[in-house]
Amino acid sequence: MDIEFLVKVIGVYVATLCFAILINVPPRALNLGGLVGVASYLVYLTYNSIFGGYVGGNVFGAFTIGILGMLAARYKKMPIIVFNIPALVPLVPGGQAYEVMKYIATGNTHLAFVYLMQVAMIAGALAIGFLLAELAIQLFFHVTHLFKSFVS
């Protein structure tokens, strides 16, 4: 395992934790929130190293956040939002958004537009990922409900 990867994973955990502290997440949710963040970032990295591109990784990252956030919320009996919001921090397109601003400020509108499209695509990808997670959860409950009524 190379050291750069390890540093990134630790960085994601610490960043998620720190953001959670800034929005006053209860202490008993901090560790689990950090782990959700790390897991989604690992999914994102894995997808990126296999397929590349910047959309698919974000879709699956957000999907992981949705599923794990729901599980964590059930386990800790807390609102889902407590786990979802900090975990999203490593996936937010902050770098690209900055490039948009930089190129607008320096007058290079063509490059600004290129990056703006990337920001929009990533934001959309995150939304789709959450949507898919919601779909998977509701489908799961529907199927288990059907199964239960079928058995009894």
Next chain:
Amino acid sequence: MFGKNQLDPDSRFRNYSDLVIKTCMLAGKIMIENGSEMTRVNDTIKRIARNAGMPNLKTYITITGIMISVNDNSETQITEIDKRAFDLRKITAVNDLSRRFAEHKTTLEQFYQELQHVSDLDTYFPYWMKILSAAILSGSIEVVFRGDYSVFFITCVIGMLGWIIFDYLNRIVKVEFINEFTAAISIGMLAMLARKLGLGSGVDNMIIGGVMPLVPGVQITNAVRDLMSGNLVSGPARAMEAIMGACALGFGVALALKWFG
């Protein structure tokens, strides 16, 4: 007919439904004020009403106000919501109280009493810890996004100062978005200054890290969640809020780059 201290059954019922409406309204108000998404608020209010024995309570919830009516001749009530902050402790507290009420561990009166104290809840973490986490958040996000280890510490300092400015302005100024704007300008200027002083060369990396504690991540997530659940009133409103916040940050950084870059 009726004794002086004896209420007629109709008004006693009205008092009870009044209390249900008040409780639902306060719970909803606290949740929206502190950044909960609308489906969650709706769900909580409906659940409280069902547990209080009023399953046909009707609500209309937007990001700036709540209307609640009980389905009989007692009146509808409206509350306004004019401040929005992000404090997940209060959302969790309302969630816990509602859960306790659902399990019949508290009465409605106690529930309402305790709800009134929720908005006085203090932060879990002392101020120095928040400053420290803003600093470490900036530094570690810079490493994750950009992988530039040489500017880690100076990014921490810049992010910390930016967050202190933002938080201070948030307390004294009652104008939205100007806090983000001012903090972003300061972050840009500090990054340029750091390069001038020879503390690091990657201005881009420093600014990206430094701005991170101010990025409207909560608003964006909520906007997406509201839109997904089909709330076409609050979803776009929240999205607008998030875009305004992001633009304020962006213009601040762009101005700093233009003036000093």
